[in-house]
Amino acid sequence: xxxxxxxxxxxxxxxxxxxxxxxxxxxxxxxxxxxxxxxxxxxxxxxxxxxxxxxxxxxxxxxxxxxxxxxxxxxxxxxxxxxxxxxxxxxxxxxxxxxxxxxxxxxxxxxxxxxxxxxxxxxxxxxxxxxxxxxxxxxxxxxxxxxxxxxxxxxxxxxxxxxxxxxxxxxxxxxxxxxxxxxxxxxxxxxxxxxxxxxxxxxxxxxxxxxxxxxxxxxxxxxxxxxxxxxxxxxxxxxxxxxxxxxxxxxxxxxxxxxxxxxxxxxxxx
Amino acid sequence: xxxxxxxxxxxxxxxxxxxxxxxxxxxxxxxxxxxxxxxxxxxxxxxxxxxxxxxxxxxxxxxxxxxxxxxxxxxxxxxxxxxxxxxxxxxxxxxxxxxxxxxxxxxxxxxxxxxxxxxxxxxxxxxxxxxxxxxxxxxxxxxxxxxxxxxxxxxxxxxxxxxxxxxxxxxxxxxxxxxxxxxxxxxxxxxxxxxxxxxxxxxxxxxxxxxxxxxxxxxxxxxxxxxxxxxxxxxxxxxxxxxxxxxxxxxxxxxxxxxxxxxxxxxxxxxxxxxxxxxxxxxxxxxxxxxxxxxxxxxxxxxxxxxxxxxxxxxxx
Numbered sequence: 363x364x365x366x367x368x369x370x371x372x373x374x375x376x377x378x379x380x381x382x383x384x385x386x387x388x389x390x391x392x393x394x395x396x397x398x399x400x401x402x403x404x405x406x407x408x409x410x411x412x413x414x415x416x417x418x419x420x421x422x423x424x425x426x427x428x429x430x431x432x433x434x435x436x437x438x439x440x441x442x443x444x445x446x447x448x449x450x451x452x453x454x455x456x457x458x459x460x461x462x463x464x465x466x467x468x469x470x471x472x473x474x475x476x477x478x479x480x481x482x483x484x485x486x487x488x489x490x491x492x493x494x495x496x497x498x499x500x501x502x503x504x505x506x507x508x509x510x511x512x513x514x515x516x517x518x519x520x521x522x523x524x525x526x527x528x529x530x531x532x533x534x535x536x537x538x539x540x541x542x543x544x545x546x547x548x549x550x551x552x553x554x555x556x557x558x559x560x561x562x563x564x565x566x567x568x569x570x571x572x573x574x575x576x577x578x579x580x581x582x583x584x585x586x587x588x589x590x591x592x593x594x595x596x597x598x599x600x601x602x603x604x605x606x607x608x609x610x611x612x613x614x615x616x617x618x619x620x621x622x623x624x625x626x627x628x629x630x631x632x
Numbered sequence: 633x634x635x636x637x638x639x640x641x642x643x644x645x646x647x648x649x650x651x652x653x654x655x656x657x658x659x660x661x662x663x664x665x666x667x668x669x670x671x672x673x674x675x676x677x678x679x680x681x682x683x684x685x686x687x688x689x690x691x692x693x694x695x696x697x698x699x700x701x702x703x704x705x706x707x708x709x710x711x712x713x714x715x716x717x718x719x720x721x722x723x724x725x726x727x728x729x730x731x732x733x734x735x736x737x738x739x740x741x742x743x744x745x746x747x748x749x750x751x752x753x754x755x756x757x758x759x760x761x762x763x764x765x766x767x768x769x770x771x772x773x774x775x776x777x778x779x780x781x782x783x784x785x786x787x788x789x790x791x792x793x794x795x796x797x798x799x800x801x802x803x804x805x806x807x808x809x810x811x812x813x814x815x816x817x818x819x820x821x822x823x824x825x826x827x828x829x830x831x832x833x834x835x836x837x838x839x840x841x842x843x844x845x846x847x848x849x850x851x852x853x854x855x856x857x858x859x860x861x862x863x864x865x866x867x868x869x870x871x872x873x874x875x876x877x878x879x880x881x882x883x884x885x886x887x888x889x890x891x892x893x894x895x896x897x898x899x900x901x902x903x904x905x906x907x908x909x910x911x912x913x914x915x916x917x918x919x920x921x922x923x924x925x926x927x928x929x930x931x932x933x934x935x936x937x938x939x940x941x942x943x944x945x946x947x948x949x
Binding site: 373375376377378379380382384391403461462485486488489490491492493494497498500501502506507508509510512520522526527528529530531532533534535536537540545546547548551587588589590591592593594595596597602603604605606607610611612614615616618619621622625627628 | 639701702703726727728730731733734735737738739742743744745746747759762763764765766767768769770771772773774775776777810811812813814815816817818819820832856864867868869870873874875880881888889898899900902909910912913921923924926927928929930931932936937939940941943944945
């Protein structure tokens, strides 16, 4: 089975709120705000693909990304942990694309690849947080999709998957070809590549495709847009924090409970 | 028509009422009626209640496969949106809604807007507000292709009020699927206290340092009549199951009191607790971002304060 992992390079998600800014002219964070990194859920999706390969369920893993030239770094990282191939669809800026346009580019690229039977996507990109692209890709490929997966096994031709549901862990089976969106889990921390693998990754060739080559010129891409972004504002946090102090933990604990009772937020059983 | 759909069973939960509240207000502004769809296996109670809270029409769904396999819900909602000519379909922004909304939108040639926290109508065009960059910013977006399928964050919209009305509950059958996805079972979370409905949440993060320290939160939650939550770091460390995670990628909660023990306050976590009336932050680092979102703060080793709170509550219990 050939598996494709959809990757995205995003603004470092750990940028603290007080440093976060939006450039009102472009309606996105300034490019120099923080480094760009392979997104956290994309890392989980890549790790799941590599585990499926180790288990013999997947023969080949292709890392696919739509992004600007600098996002090649994310593909190098994928190659360094032994993804077999990497494909870069070059666009100027991913922030300028809505989920439908991103999905359109990725679907066109998937169709050009050796046909995969499994596509893995992160549950949401940790920048715009839409959580849509994976599902849109599945729909446009006419494939079933299962979301928020953190474990998968191939059994008798079906992928058995475990995921986080509303009330607990759910176990489902899906017949490939299928798309899974992947969520974070202790077992899905992306492995580190060895120095040898890193060096080999730098020598590997990355396929570079333009949207036009995929049949998506500026007009076709514009026609795929579904969402209008009117504006973006940095969130304001303005709550007064009242510090509770005292002689020792017991006194502080009692005061916290007392204060919550005074604020009528907690019933105090005296 | 504005469609609101939930998986609520016996009656409408808080999230269901909020969804219906958003639908009725949006409907009133746009001059559209509201239809409610219950996607749960035994959702008649919720459907009847929706009729008493402003829904003009109410539907229950037969044929299974709407609860845990998204395909059934997508198919039946697509049929209903078309049949009713709905301008908008509103779903909860949780695990189920998140899986169904984009696929439903795609099948309708429509637009999905996820994690909405507000909606305003400008020139008959709904404009939605949604958190982006882990809650560090708010984006305003609108749909270029109607209908719009929106998922709404819990705690962000006022619940529907009782109108004294009623709606005849109609039944729709889920179209037979192709069986590509089969639901094989679920393991309910070990403790039943629901995070979404809790008035007190006792939540722990990396600062607790160990699974043992985290497990003490259970007793504390029990004494306070609350539920245990966790940060992504605590879930990643294996101290708490994923369904306990609070945050943008976990649950959005709206308790009266949210205790954050050893949680630094990453913005993706803060995005899930915006609905809390008061956050009590406990952290050794006085500069931790969590204090900026807190009503009460204690700068102390959170393990020590957990112990002291337990002692105090045991004494008065």
